[in-house]
Amino acid sequence: MKVNxxxxxxxxxxxxxFGKTTDGGVTRPSFSHADIELRKMFIDELKKLGLSVTIDGAANIWGKRKGVGNNLGSIVIGSHLDSVPNGGWYDGALxxxxxxxxxRTLTENDVFLDHDIEIVxxxxxxxxxxxxxxxxxxxxxxxxxADKIRGVHNxxxxxxxEELEKVGGGLGEFPKMKELRKxxxxxxxxxxxxxxxxxxKNISMAIVDQVAGIYRSNVKVIGESNHSGTTMMDKRKDALTAAAEMILEIEHLCKECMNGVVGTVGRLDVxxxxxxxxxxxxxxxxxxRGCTEELIKNRVNKIQEKFNDIANKRKIELKQEVFLxxxxxxxxxxxxxxxxSAAVEMDEPYTILPSMAVHDAAHMASITKSSMVFVKSIGGKSHCPEELSLHSDIEKSGNLILQGLxxxxxxxxxxTI
Incomplete structure (x- = not known):
């Protein structure tokens, strides 16, 4: 039995x-017109598969195929259908x-499991x-x-x-999710x-064993504005050159750890x-981002030491606020x-990797047994129209989940587990 x-x-x-861009990418943020239209089609397709469909308070879409066991609960498989602006075809939707x-494969082969199987x-x-x-x-x-998001607006x-209500969710339905997750x-x-x-590694798929932690901080570098022509170089308190030195230190200190940690400055206001x-x-x-708390803490501490050294040397002021x-x-x-075990029986090579990006599986791990499978990305491209995974790699990863299920x-x- 294999996926088609x-x-x-x-x-x-x-x-x-749905949300296709002129250069072949996809722009489909949640609650956009493209997202709403795709939701309608997706729900209709789930119903045509004979699944019972539920939309919870957060507007998550669930489709259930009943098992033959006596109310044993559900095994859930899924991800997300929204995209970043001008993203690719595969992130989430795959x-x-x-x-x-x-x-569909289970239904066509008339295979019923003991547990209910749900798609989300x-x-x-x-x-x-x-x-x-x-x-x-x-x-x-x-x-x-519901209280945390009641006053949230864009x-x-x-x-x-209000956007949640448009797609079948609603704050009034939030309490019911407590029973659903049990x-x-x-x-x-x-x-x-x-x-x-x-x-x-030239391997099609990986089983994910952990999701990296993330530390984020806002840094305010306070120097002194002055005339660019009349202020001599030795009299300057240039906030930008100080910040530039700090940013390079982040890169240098994270490179020292090779693959265990990554550091990024993605936003800068002058x-x-x-x-x-x-x-x-x-x-x-x-x-x-790192795979252990100790590794993250170590790098952050070293970065802060360098920040302070640079601030003292350049006679500028630093203010920081951790927000994640x-x-x-x-x-x-x-x-x-x-x-x-399933990969070995399929005679398919695999490896075990941590995820350096946060996915829904990381949050689901707080309430249930949670796992992920990665499929090879060509060129490592993602969040762009060039995002691509090969058919053969996708097929292997799908069959791994099917047999693992x-x-x-x-x-x-x-x-036994």
């Missing part, structure tokens, strides 16, 4: 039409559509106008309450609560790797931002072992 890769790829191409393909499409996994990424999964597991004045026994998410580690004025203030955000300190998440070892169902029924 040709049918799956037609689905992926068909879904890419995981949802592979879940749908696995449902989580709302607003990507960064969005409401500044609440992984919104659907965080809401579902209880990290985001820059256009749209209220998140029935979930396991979760598996398929995702493109979004990196080049699998390509470097004041007053004029050609003939020495910059007097810089605001930048920096993040460090998310710990690494270990994914379920039992499901990892089951997926390893059957083994997982059996193990949960026998309560």
């Amino acid at each position: 890769i040709d049918r799956l790829m037609k689905d992926i191409e068909r879904y890419s039409e 995981g949802v559509l592979m879940a749908k393909e696995i449902m 499409s989580f709302t607003a996994e990507e960064s969005n106008e409401f500044n609440l990424s992984t919104f659907g999964s965080r809401s579902f597991v209880g990290c985001l309450s 820059s256009k004045g749209k209220w998140l609560s 029935k979930i026994k396991a979760f598996i998410e398929l995702h493109i790797e979004q990196g080049q580690r699998l390509e470097d 004041y007053p931002n004029a050609t003939n004025i020495i910059p007097g203030e810089i605001n930048f955000n920096f993040e460090v 300190d998310q710990k690494p998440v270990d994914l379920d070892k039992d499901i990892l072992s089951i997926l390893q 059957i083994k997982l169902d059996n193990a949960l029924t026998k309560q």
Whole structure:
């Protein structure tokens, strides 16, 4: 029993039409017109597969195929259908559509598992106008309450609560998610790797054992604005050159750790931002991601030491505010072992990797056994129209989840895990 890769790829191409950009990418943020229209089609397709469809308070879409066991609970497979601006076809959508393909494969082969099998499409996994990424999964597991998001709106004045109601969710339905999550026994998410580690190893797929932690801080560098022509070099307190030195230190200190940690400055604001004025203030955000708390803490401490050295040397002032300190998440070892066993039986090479990006599976790990499978990304491209995974690699990863699902169902029924 194998997934139908040709049918799956037609689905992926068909879904890419919703929010398609002129250069072949996809712009489909949650609650956009493209997202709303795709939701309608997706729900209709789930119903045609004979699944019972539920939309929870966070507007996550669930499709259930009943098992033959006596109310044993659900094994869930899925991901998300929203995209970044001008993103690719595969990020998120592959995981949802592979879940749908696995449902079709089970039905066509008249295979019923003991547990209910559910497909989920989580709302607003990507960064969005409401500044609440992984919104659907965080809401579902209880990290985001109705009270926390009641006053949330975007820059256009749209209220998140109203947008949820437009797509079948609503803050009034949030309490019901507590009961829904009690029935979930396991979760598996398929995702493109979004990196080049699998390509470097020439391996189609990986089983993910953990999701990296993220530390983010806003740094304000305060110097002194002055005339760019009349202020001699030895009299300057240039905030931008100080910030530039700090940013290079982040790169240098994270490179020292090779593959264990990454550091990035992705946002920089310059004041007053004029050609003939020495910059007097810089605001930048920096993040460090790593697979252990100790590794993150070590790098952050060294970065802070260098920041202070630079500030003292250049006679500038520093102000900092940490706005995210998310710990690494270990994914379920039992499901990892089951997926390893399935890969060996399939005679397919695999490796074990940590995810350096945060996915819905990381939040689901707080309420149930949670796991991920990565499929090789060509060139490591993601969040762009060039995003690509090969049919053969996708097929192998899908069959791994299909066979792993059957083994997982059996193990949960026998309560061997």
